[in-house]
Amino acid sequence: MLDRVQEKLKLKEIFYNPEFILFFRVSIGIVILLHFISYWQDFDVLYGNNSVIPIELNRAYEGTKYITTTDILLFLEKYFTYNSSVLIFKGTFVALCVCIILGFYSRISALILLFLQISVVKSGIQFSYGADYFESMSLFYIIFFPSDIRFSQLNTKTRDFTIFKRTIQWHLSLSYFFSGFDKILGFNWWNGESIWKASHLPNFTRYIELNSLTDNPIVYIILGWITLIVEIFYPLFINIDRTRKVWLFLTIGMHVGIIVLFNLYFFASIMIIWNLTAYYFNYYDDEKV
Structure with missing residues (x-):
């Protein structure tokens, strides 16, 4: 009780x-x-x-x-x-x-x-x-x-914000799932081709040099599979208490990688903000979670 x-x-x-x-x-x-x-x-x-x-x-x-x-x-x-x-x-x-x-x-x-x-x-x-x-x-x-x-006279202690938090959670879950689902329909992500193409864009080497990976195609395949797994299983594991923190870390790590490797600062930053908004605040105040 x-x-x-x-x-x-x-x-x-x-x-x-x-x-x-x-x-x-x-x-x-x-x-x-x-x-x-x-x-x-x-x-x-x-x-x-x-x-x-x-x-x-x-x-x-x-x-x-x-x-x-x-x-x-x-x-x-x-x-x-x-x-x-x-x-x-x-x-x-x-x-x-x-x-x-x-x-x-x-x-x-x-x-x-x-x-x-x-x-x-x-x-x-x-x-x-x-x-x-x-x-x-x-x-x-x-x-x-x-x-x-924060700038109104509303009593935040009695107002329920559930619908707002749930809305952005559902939006993220659907976005990641269908993004991953779209990727698995082709072969470019299974064989690492998409990662290889993105990594050879003209601005790719601004922060980090990975030319040595050209001789190791398995690295591109692994990165492609990791992306598929994180996105496809996002709706499941991000909404389970025991795995939420791990999946949030993996998802944010994926977007940090996008910033470092592909220089897509603003897209990755917005996705990190959305993830923190939906799944970080208040969830990790309790050591049990």
Whole structure:
């Protein structure tokens, strides 16, 4: 009986504590801000009127009409010069990121920033990859979550945050499972070809030199199999108390490897943030877990 009471109290600590939301909001705001700053100097040649890939080609590739960065800049040019319009767009983007980080009307800020961020993605669809789409989803969750909680008068001791934690847990579990399932349908991950191709990208050797692995194809096969195992079995082992810590460590280790080996800083950082948000906070306060 006492054990059941303690278990209920433990669950209450987990799901009535909004720290994971605070961590998620601040971390995502920082990553999106750093990502935007990384292409600040090249913004015009990537997404502006002087883009190396004309916006018409992007629209033809997408097949659907979206409000793009170019559309926003054309609207601003009715009242300002082109350079001023670009500066206003960039300044607004940065300001909204800062508002999210500080928790100043973070849900409204996330809503506006989501609109701007999607316009950037749709303006340069050829430059977009997983990080951009997870940034969009992250902003949606900041809108969905009570992310202003630390700056409101709500009583966090009586509010249940279960749905918010469960939502991101389910999202991660489905994402990893189907990512792994998609990989096992082909042969590229079974024989290590995908790892080999990724490791021979032009920017691969920036941090670490692994040319010696060329003579050891078994290493690529092992890395491919490890990736498959971590992703396919993620929904199972991450949700079992005894294996949660191990699988969280393996998953974060996989993404750290992506940063070190493939230089995909922002994608890997967002995935690490999602994993910590969903499965780290409150779970490891108790030595029993």
